[in-house]
Amino acid sequence: MKIELKHVTKKFPNRDRKIHEFVVAVSDMTVEIPDGSLVSILGPSGCGKSTALNLISGLEAPTEGWIFFDGEDVTDLPPEKRGIGMVFQSYALYPHLTVMKNIMFPLENLKGDKKLTRAEMKKKVEEVARIVQIDELLFRKPKQMSGGQQQRVAIARALVKRPRVLLLDEPLSNLDARLRIQTREEIRRIQKETGITTVFVTHDQEEAMSISDIIIVMKQGVVYQTGRPQDVYDSPANLFVAKFLGTPPINVLGGEVKDGNLYVGHDKVLPVRLKDNADRRVFVGIRPEGLILAGDDDQYVLHGKVKSIQVMGRDNTIVANHHAMSEGTDLRAIVSASDARSVGDSGNVSFKLDPAKVFLFDREDETRVEFEYTGSVNEADEQSEEEHVEE
């Protein structure tokens, strides 16, 4: 089912009753969640993502704006009439009931002509238990199960009524790292199998990127960008989104566009042209994989001083200093293990930049500043070909 939020705003009274100003949890949010997709709402804690989910579920009513399910206005509809299933961060499994009874709980609430017989309920429970693969555990109590199993029970309970929308509020944050990866793939599988429109709230960008069709990046109640994970990563709309996505995070340096070149500190790093042809001071964001070890004859290079090399196995991270980086942050470059070997543990290092991995942002409002790469396109290609030969 398609979900639309139109200019949705949610304000809460301040917790401190002496302050009469409202806290704006969600501000003028307008998004469209296509039918059958898995959408992640991503943002740091306190960004309003859980509130956004509660607004979709109906647990909270918006202060302003409208919410539509398949074109139908559900803004004033109570949660139970919206046809949703929800999984909470704590799972909220009833501790005194068995798995079977937990999953059956929503079915027992049905009234009137929707009322089911005991046998029908049991059948539905077993069906959904099979989908989430907990059919062996139906007679256990929640505390006799692992976190991952509890998680599945919670999903089963949310799915048993065949809701039109599945909402997941930080469903993986109580699991350990290995289980988290496993479970998120499981969630993806279940979502694909059931074709149910799913909204997933998380603060973990990796989690969001890996399983979503679309991600919605939020900060302080405002939607910063919406799009397919790869598109958002490759083309962040502003500095916040650029910084929030990617591990290790993007390198941000102070820079300047002057006379057709991009300078970072004293280093002339890229030949560029801005749309308005003007010179201006900018923030330069460089993805760690956009820093390529430079050869001796490269004209456009970024000089750094190696601090350490972090060995990760396949790729290594070069941690370096650069004078244009803000205090306390390091330049990080991901290079192949073989390339990393050519760099000493200390001393100088120079990188050339992959223009596709370089983003410029306005110094004031931190929005993206488009630029045109005016250098030869081949240079980067040559490089990659060379690498190819080496391998």
Place this chain on the structure above:
Amino acid sequence: MLKNNNKAWLYLLPAIVFLGVFMVYPLFDVLIYSFEEGYNFTSQTYHGIGFYNYSYVLRDPYFLQAVKNTFILVIITVPLSTGIALLIALALNSIKRLKDLFHTVFFLPYVTNTLAVGLVFMIMFKKTPYSDGFINVLIKAFGGNAVDFIDGPYWAKMFVMCLYTIWIVMPFKILILTSALASVDDTYYKAAKIDGTGRLRMFTKITLPMISPMLFYLVITGFIGAFKAYSDEVAIFGTDLNSAGMNTIVGYVYDMLYGNSGGYPSYASAAALILFVIVFTITVINLMISRKAVVETR
């Protein structure tokens, strides 16, 4: 290992000595007293061992009256006070405005002296040559006949007694239950709400099971407390409870020791042990029921 053990006993010694002198020794003493026939308080002599004290107590109409009173008190006040306390706690939990004020108001009786409260109850219910008392004024205003609640018929006295007991034990129960209700994770209710759970079902299927350990704690301690009632009766009916017909088992024990007709520690001991057996039995039954009914909430 052994050395460790010795050290542990050493640490426990003060508590053991204290408990031994003030708990264990008196308990055995009471047991012995209860079997010593014809014990003389002044000469501290007795002339036989046997069950006479028990048979005397069990045939004493005052004791039987006390047992009856105690049981009526227990059976009426424990369920009622727990139930009403739960209702008030639920209401307190659902209001937002003036919550703290109501918490304080409902807790006030707990910090008020029993005798002072009893005095107020007596003034409200007592009929004197000069006035009918506040409650009788109310009854008359609604067209009823005045009743003497303090010196009148048995049911009226029992009514005041029960009302008083409920009123006096309620604050503690409300306190415990409001915190029990507040400790139930709100997400359970959210999850239930999304699943379209009705309010009554939410209460019976989520709230009640989740607070059941506290509820049973209150019922068990409530039973024990009500069986041991005494000071509340004195507060309303004065020290001569036998003539008022409102004595309790503990009151009987006290009277046998120190009352106007007192000086019979053997009878008192026998009565105390009978009370102990009653309380013990009821508590065991309670625990057996609770093991089945109380759910594990964690």
